Amino acid sequence: MNNKNSFSEQVMIAFFILLIMGGGLAMGLTINRIPADFWRDLATLPKFASGEATRQFSKKINQDFIFSQQLHDIERTATWLITDDFGAGVRQGCPGWLFLTDELVSYAGADASAQLRTGIVQQLRQQLALQNIHLVVAVVPDKSRIESGHLCHVQRPAGFQSRVQHWVQPLGESALDLTAGLQNANEALYYRTDSHWNEQGAALSAHQIASRVRALQWMPETTVFSPIAHQVASQIAERPGDLLHLASLDKLPLWLGPKPEMARSSQWRVAASSSASAADDLFGDDALPKIILVGTSFSLRANFANYLQRELAVPIANVAKDGGGFDGAMRVYLNSATFKQTPPALILWEIPERVLQGPVSKEEQSWSDALNHGRLTGA
Numbered sequence: 001m002n003n004k005n006s007f008s009e010q011v012m013i014a015f016f017i018l019l020i021m022g023g024g025l026a027m028g029l030t031i032n033r034i035p036a037d038f039w040r041d042l043a044t045l046p047k048f049a050s051g052e053a054t055r056q057f058s059k060k061i062n063q064d065f066i067f068s069q070q071l072h073d074i075e076r077t078a079t080w081l082i083t084d085d086f087g088a089g090v091r092q093g094c095p096g097w098l099f100l101t102d103e104l105v106s107y108a109g110a111d112a113s114a115q116l117r118t119g120i121v122q123q124l125r126q127q128l129a130l131q132n133i134h135l136v137v138a139v140v141p142d143k144s145r146i147e148s149g150h151l152c153h154v155q156r157p158a159g160f161q162s163r164v165q166h167w168v169q170p171l172g173e174s175a176l177d178l179t180a181g182l183q184n185a186n187e188a189l190y191y192r193t194d195s196h197w198n199e200q201g202a203a204l205s206a207h208q209i210a211s212r213v214r215a216l217q218w219m220p221e222t223t224v225f226s227p228i229a230h231q232v233a234s235q236i237a238e239r240p241g242d243l244l245h246l247a248s249l250d251k252l253p254l255w256l257g258p259k260p261e262m263a264r265s266s267q268w269r270v271a272a273s274s275s276a277s278a279a280d281d282l283f284g285d286d287a288l289p290k291i292i293l294v295g296t297s298f299s300l301r302a303n304f305a306n307y308l309q310r311e312l313a314v315p316i317a318n319v320a321k322d323g324g325g326f327d328g329a330m331r332v333y334l335n336s337a338t339f340k341q342t343p344p345a346l347i348l349w350e351i352p353e354r355v356l357q358g359p360v361s362k363e364e365q366s367w368s369d370a371l372n373h374g375r376l377t378g379a
Contacts, residue, residue, distance in 0.1 A: 086247040094152040096259060098243040100195040103142040103354045106157050110357035114167055116368055117326055117356060121171055121349075123371035124330075134218040134346045137171060138209050139164050140197070140298050141179040142353045143190040150188075164353050173216060181208040193241025193261045194301075200264075202302035209348060210311035220290035220314065220345035228316075229309040234266040242297075268306045271315065288342045289315035294329045295350030297322045308348070316348075326355040327364050334377050 086092055091099045107113065125135045141164060144156050168175040181204050182189050182197075189201030197205065213219060238260045244250040249257050291314060293299055299320035309316050321329040330349060333339055366378035 086243070086249070090243050090247045091154050093154045094150045096192050096261075097147065097150040097152075098193050098241065098247075099144050099147075099151070099154060100243065100246075100354070102358075103144045103195075104154070104156055106159065107357055107359060109359070113360050114163070114357045116360055116364070118167060118170055120327070120364070120368050120371060121175070123368075124376070125171075125174065127371065127374070127376050128347065131343055132345075133343055134216070135174060135349060136209065136213060136216070136218070136346065137168070137175040137349045137351060138205070139168060139175070139177050139356070140205070140350060140352045141177070141182060143195055143197075145179065145353065146182045146185075146201070147188065147190050150192075163356065167356050173212070176209060176212050178205045178208055181205065191239065191241055191261060191263055193244050193258070194239070195242055196298055196301040197304075198263055199266060199302045199307075202298075202304035203307045206304060206307035206311045209308060213312065213346065213348075218346055219312070228271045228313060229306040230269045231266050231303075231306075231310075232269050234264055236262055237265050239263040239265065266303055268303060270306060270309070288338065288344075289317045290345040291316045292333065292344045292347045293318045293320060293350065294333055294347055295320040296324045296329065296352055296355075298352060299350045317344075320350065325361075326351060326358075327361075327367060331363065331367060331377060 084092065086098065089101050091101055091104060093099055121135075121137055128135050142156075142160075144151060144154070145160070148156065164177045164179060168177045182201060185200075185204075187200060189197055189204065191198050239262070240250050241261055244258060252258075291312065293305055293308065293316050297320070299305060299318060300322060305316060305318040305320075319329060319333050321332065324330075363378065370376070370378040
């Protein structure tokens with residue numbers, strides 16, 4: 001096991017004892033805090049006979065259980081100490097390399113889900129064109145695709161090999177599969193303990209997108225193209241990965257937890273016109289950049305937006321959202337007063353590969369229906 005000292009067995013025993021005692025105490029305190037009205041409503045013969053009483057009690061305990069997060073953290077730590085297990089959401093590949101389970105899951109109805117999302121992009125592109133707005137879509141390949149050499153025993157479904165290529169093909173030149181520019185690199189392009197690209201991966205992807213925008217001749221009209229973002233410093237520092245957080249192992253002491261990752265982190269100087277936050281940019285500002293970056297946490301990590309601004313030499317407003325999935329950030333932006341009052345010339349839409357075939361949400365279906373009826377949003 002990694003980073004565990006000679007008394008790890010005693011630590012495991014202590015954790016299990018704490019887990020059992022803590023769970024019992026938390027259960028007692030939780031039950032004691034349930035109001036009398038709940039018990040009176042529950043204590044009826046029909047509810048007991050039908051099993052409804054049991055269902056309501058279980059639901060109440062799950063909702064109100066105190067110390068649930070703390071007990072979960074203890075359980076995860078004990079499991080890690082015994083088996084090196086990272087939990088259901090994370091898979092460990094080669095030593096030191098973690099991967100998001102969502103990248104390795106095959107979903108029922110995957111082709112239909114991907115096709116619906118292709119239709120959303122096609123319909124959205126047509127609607128935006130009516131307002132003289134260009135749309136470029138960039139699909140970010142899975143970490144398990146680009147860093148497949150570090151998967152070791154972890155199996156990636158063979159059917160995933162061509163899914164990005166098949167998805168972007170009907171969308172033409174305005175849809176970009178970033179895989180080609182990230183393959184066969186001599187260095188890692190994704191963080192070891194994080195699901196996102198690192199700065200080198202972000203820089204290469206920004207270059208691909210900027211090259212495609214220029215090839216399409218979709219750069220917004222401007223009198224001066226000048227450097228907007230400058231990298232002023234760079235250092236190698238410890239970086240906590242989101243996969244360690246997902247595994248609830250990010251708060252363990254160094255001697256007990258997984259080995260921390262050391263990664264390059266750069267500092268930038270950004271022109272004032274392009275450095276406003278998304279909150280400031282949803283704003284009604286006449287000086288709003290003509291290029292909007294919409295997407296997920298990939299657009300918020302590894303200075304991707306800064307690399308993109310440097311490549312394009314024009315300001316970009318970044319309205320990406322953590323956990324935005326396929327549609328979250330785009331729907332929010334299209335519903336904003338900013339879009340309606342000061343529409344851009346170009347929207348860059350970053351989409352992770354792993355969301356292409358996932359189950360379609362009610363919001364996505366509603367948005368698809370609206371676009372099919374000539375409306376930009378489902379509202």
